[in-house]
Amino acid sequence: MSSPRSNPDGSLIQARQLTMVYPNGAGDIEVLKGVSLSLFPGEMLAIMGPSGSGKSTLLYILGLLLRPTGGSYWLAGQDVLSLDRAGQALCRRERLGFVFQTCDLLENSTVYENLEFPLIYAGVAPRERRERILTALEQVNLGHRLRHAANRLSGGERQRVAVARALVNRPLVILADEPTGQLDHRQGHLVMDHFEAVAAGGTAVIVVTHDPDIAARCHRVCPLQDGRLVVAPKHAQGWAADA
Numbered sequence: 001m002s003s004p005r006s007n008p009d010g011s012l013i014q015a016r017q018l019t020m021v022y023p024n025g026a027g028d029i030e031v032l033k034g035v036s037l038s039l040f041p042g043e044m045l046a047i048m049g050p051s052g053s054g055k056s057t058l059l060y061i062l063g064l065l066l067r068p069t070g071g072s073y074w075l076a077g078q079d080v081l082s083l084d085r086a087g088q089a090l091c092r093r094e095r096l097g098f099v100f101q102t103c104d105l106l107e108n109s110t111v112y113e114n115l116e117f118p119l120i121y122a123g124v125a126p127r128e129r130r131e132r133i134l135t136a137l138e139q140v141n142l143g144h145r146l147r148h149a150a151n152r153l154s155g156g157e158r159q160r161v162a163v164a165r166a167l168v169n170r171p172l173v174i175l176a177d178e179p180t181g182q183l184d185h186r187q188g189h190l191v192m193d194h195f196e197a198v199a200a201g202g203t204a205v206i207v208v209t210h211d212p213d214i215a216a217r218c219h220r221v222c223p224l225q226d227g228r229l230v231v232a233p234k235h236a237q238g239w240a241a242d243a
C-alpha cells in the first residue's frame with residue numbers, strides 16, 4: 001500500500017464516536033454507545049470489562065471485520081470505513097494482526113501452514129516466509145510443533161500459534177482478544193514480553209483481558225463500561241506522547 005503509515009496527528013488509530021447496534025428480534029442491542037480512541041505507534045493499551053460489555057465487538061470493528069453502526073475510524077492515514085470490502089481486506093492483511101478469542105486456526109492444517117497462509121496472501125517470498133515463521137514460532141516456544149496439525153494442539157499451544165500468526169506479518173497494529181486467557185502465568189507473561197518487544201519497534205498493541213496483571217503491563221488500562229470506553233491516562237513511567 002502506498003498511503004501514509006500514520007494519521008495526520010501521528011496516531012495509528014483514531015476512532016471517534018463508534019456505535020454498534022445489533023439488530024435483535026426482541027429489540028435492538030446497543031453495545032457501543034460512542035467509543036473514541038487514539039492509539040499511537042509503540043503504545044500498548046488494555047481493554048477490560050465484564051463479559052458481554054462489547055470488548056470483542058470493539059476489536060472486530062477496529063479489525064475491519066465488523067462495520068460499526070456509526071462513527072469514524074482512521075487507520076494509518078486512511079478513512080478505512082469508506083473503503084470497499086476488498087480495500088478493507090487488503091488493509092487488514094497488510095496492517096493488522098489479529099488474535100481471536102477463539103484462536104480460529106485452520107484445524108486440519110499444520111502449525112506451519114497456519115502461519116504461512118497470511119504470508120502467501122501478503123506476497124512474501126517462500127524463503128522469507130520460512131524464516132519469519134520459524135522466528136515467530138521460536139518466540140512463542142513452539143519451534144518443535146511445526147508439523148503438528150492444529151487440531152492436535154493443547155488449548156495453550158493453540159493460543160500461542162494464534163499469537164505467532166498475528167506477529168508473522170509484522171503488522172502496524174496488533175488486536176488481541178484475551179490472548180493469555182488459556183495460558184498459565186508464565187506463558188501469559190511470555191506472550192506479553194513478545195508484544196512489548198514488537199511495541200518497542202513501533203507496533204501498537206491492544207489487548208483485551210480479564211487479568212489485571214496482564215493489563216498492568218500495558219501503558220493504559222481502559223475499562224469498557226455501559227457502551228463507552230473510559231480512556232485512562234498513561235502510567236507515569238509509560239509511553240510518553242499525548243493522545
Ligand SMILES: Nc1ncnc2c1ncn2[C@@H]1O[C@H](COP(=O)(O)OP(=O)(O)OP(=O)(O)O)[C@@H](O)[C@H]1O
Nearest residue numbers: 022023024029031050051052053054055056057058
Ligand atoms: N452478532 C450478534 N448479534 C446480536 N448480538 C450480538 C452479536 N454479537 C454479540 N452480540 C451481543 O453483544 C454483546 C457484546 O458482545 P461481545 O462479544 O462484544 O462481548 P465481550 O465483552 O467480548 O464479552 P466476553 O468477555 O464474554 O468475551 C453481548 O451481549 C452479545 O450477546
Ligand SMILES: [Mg+2]
Nearest residue numbers: 055056101177
Ligand atoms: Mg469477547
